[in-house]
Amino acid sequence: TLLGALLALDGTAFGQFMVSRPLVAGTLAGWALGDAALGLLLGGILELYFIPVFPVGGGEFPEGAPPAVVAVATAWALPGPGGVALGVFLGFVWSRLGSASIVGLRRLNGSLAPDPAQGPVSPGRVAGAQLAGLGLDLLRGGVLTLLGLLVGGWLAGHLVGVWPLTWGLTLGLLVLGASVPAGALVVALGGWKRRGGLFGLGLAMAVLGSLLL
């Protein structure tokens, strides 16, 4: 819970050093649970889905850190491909809940932040609103992560042996879904006509390298 809360702060309120990205948050959560490779796998999968969404202006974007922590903890509690599928599922649900809670927090910040049009603004009021915003974001991240861990633990306990697919099919399904955001990222990076050659070059080099090695 503390890890989710601290990493959530990095998402918007403090620093944006990107420790809140699923790739980092997932691996750190895996480390804390003693399985960093599982954390990297879950974090990497979530990253592939979230990568083409940018926090531009006041636009909505998927929250990264608490969902990654919840996803990894769930997958750890339910070993096997079913745990990974359930972790990704909950990671997506919690990313949407995280987005909604960020919108709510920003509205709340609006009522706490001093309004220069309404009257005098003191230095203390400015600093108070800033610290309140940071504290509320920390609390938001903690509550979100705690709820996710409780739901994930409960579901993992009730879905043992239910997932019918193999590791290969499970990862194939998840990677296939990630090809859609990859296509969206192609558009954001300049499109096929402008930079498709570079995409092809990277693809060819990776395939050749894999075959040769």
Add this chain to the structure above:
Amino acid sequence: MTTPTACAQVSVFLRSFLIQGSWNYRTMLGGGFAFAILPILKEIYRGDPPGLQAAIQRHADHFNCHPYLADLALGAVCRMEAEGRHPEEIRRFKLAVKGPLGSLGDALVWVGWRPAVVLASLALALAGASPGVTVAFFLVLYNLGHLLLRVWGFRLGWEGGSQVGDALRSLALPRQAGRIAGAGMFLLGAVVGLVLARDITPGPWAVLAWCLAAVGLGLGRQVGQRGWRWNLWAVMGVIGLVFLHGWVE
């Protein structure tokens, strides 16, 4: 001109890391901007509480730009405040730079640098790097660019003051953003290639996987960035159905 102490300048720079702490839909970065610039304003308006109050009032108003490039605006506004520029001139300056600094930061960092470093890290992981190496590579490389951009922006803003726009134009940063996006495109191709070539055994399944991946890429190209929500719902729906199938079986 009132020359602020180095301590006040460092304090403003460090506070810029909290600039989005009270982000809201009314003043956006306004409160954070006023919070960050406070140490320098306290020095400039020492012994003049009404002057300090008026300055805070002005800076707490609406402002928005990319959080990393806000350092550039902060540096320039600190300089203008130290030079005793007219409040209306400072207000107009902030109004003029917020749009360009927002779009430039979005192109340079959110669309360029961040996806490129994420993709490079994923390629590294797919090539067999350990989780620790992958995460360390991502954090060090990303934050090298991040921190350099913040430090460079603050210094450029402080040195350029109200003329910082001219210095910014001469650097042709949109061209650099294009180059980073090109590197990102190459890395995206590499990640797709590594996933498909590394984990899928050659044969009919491989052909099917490549075809489905191509369909997915084409679909993503059609829906663009706005399709991220329904894609999450679609994958959640499939996972839910598979669990339901397993439950019934």
